[in-house]
Amino acid sequence: MAFFAKAQKLAIAAIALLGLAAGSAHAATCGKTGAGFEDWKQEFAQIAAGQGVGKKGLSALAGAKYATATIKADRALHKAFSGSVEAFMQRRGAAAIISKGRSLKKSNAAMFAKIESRYGVSPGVLLAIWGFDTSFGGYMGNQNTVSAITTLAYDCRRPGFFTPHAIAALKLVDRGSLSANSVGAMHGEIGHTQFLPGNVIKYGVGNGNLRDKATAMASTANFLKGHGWRSGAPASSNLGAIAGWNAAKVYQQAIIRIADEIDGN
Secondary structure, eight states: OOOTTOOHHHHHHHHHHTTOOHHHHTOSOOBSSGGGHHHHHHHHHHHHHHTTOOHHHHHHHHHOOOOHHHHHHHHTHHHHTOSOHHHHHHHTTHHHHHHHHHHHHHHTHHHHHHHHHHHOOOHHHHHHHHHHHHTTTTOOOOEEHHHHHHHHHHBSSSHHHHHHHHHHHHHHHHHTSSOTTOEEOTTSOBTTTTBOHHHHHHHOOTTOOTTSHHHHHHHHHHHHHHTTOOTTSOGGGOHHHHHHHOOOHHHHHHHHHHHHHHHTO
16 A cells, blocks of 8 residues: 555554554654664664564564665655646556456456445445556565565654554564565555555454455455445545545545546446
């Protein structure tokens, strides 16, 4: 899931979800370069252990590397969501997403019907997110997840937002849902629709394996439902839930247009 420009209330909610007090969320000293990352990991290991992270998670933390590529991608993130909705859709291949989305809706009709029956979320928005975020699972990333998310928790730009997700990632390693070698998107997002680790814990369904398309679609629907999705209403009437998924306005409007095209609204 894309996380950029999230409202502060989401960060606060994430911290509350994972039991992080405001003080502990910022107890480890942040850094603007990789020079202090190893020292930070030692500080963060104490915080993580205090939040219930076990041996596997702590071992994964010890092996994490400062993710220079993640920092580079983070600094350039605003460029990816600049310009008009039309320009954004063209860059991201919206026409192809609509075409393939319609095809996948038919070929996976039973799966989407089951999801809509349970969560009230129509197929179009799930297919739009799936298509935009990973080209329908064609590219889910090759960045080490633990390294990416801990680097962002260490980085001084937004430690309050990423710290609970870093704790969550280590807990997912403890559970066996992730490993120290798991890979995903540049900012630590996981699976077909790019969930951040804290949201995997809160909204992941089934076995939580978001590299499985059915689990990812159901989990995404569960997230949207949890953010106020109104059953039976088109994507254009569910802006609030889509905004919960991604705060960029061009992304939101593109998802609405593509979802309504796929659903025939």
